[in-house]
Amino acid sequence: MTRYWIGVASKEHVSLGVAGGFSQLCHGKALPLKRMAVGDWLIYYSPREQFDGTVPCQKFTAIGKVVGDKVYPFEMFPGFVPYRRDINFMEATDTPIRPLLEQLSFIKDKSRWGYAFRFGHLEIPKADFELIVTGMLGYSPKHG
Template identity: 25%
Template structure:
């Protein structure tokens, strides 16, 4: 049965992952992506636009894991020496949504997860995010 996760990453890292069709967490560590399974759902929360940059505090992407196993990736266009562990991921069209716009609709568990690189959340909270992020 598919599970639901929130990953926390700066927006520019999320954009790179979406462009490459992968998901990664905790700076590309292997353990977080090993815990995922094909069919799991992932949403990203971006506290900033870039590392040390302007505050953003938005949910910025949603996708579904499409690969059976993690793989090591070292061919990032903007960071050719960066090695990371990733899973293939199919991203759906989505519009960023500010945390403040939906915070009251999310559980305490999900709000607390926004301080952690990756956390499993409820399907109910993931549905709240999916509805809020659906482009109009």
């Protein structure tokens, strides 16, 4: 059964993953990547433009399908070896979250909506996935 996920990362970091065809979540932890399966969908939400920056983004910035069945370590620089998983990203338009807040069921408290993203990786219902990707792609891709 297909599952639908959101990963949280700065737009700057998401862009690196999209260019490289991989996902890296929760500061490089393997467990969030292991929760996903080939055929699952991943949407990235970017609270900020840059990891260390203060400029807000508050948009969904990428969407892709899990294609790699392995979670693998990748040495970015000595002493930092995060885990990655291969993703087939689609060309998508950055989509602001604020116009969608009232319709997203995974956001329970609309006045504290950012709280939903605190763990950096979460599963969402199919209806929320379809709402978000329709904004990003202009249509909902075929999915299970």
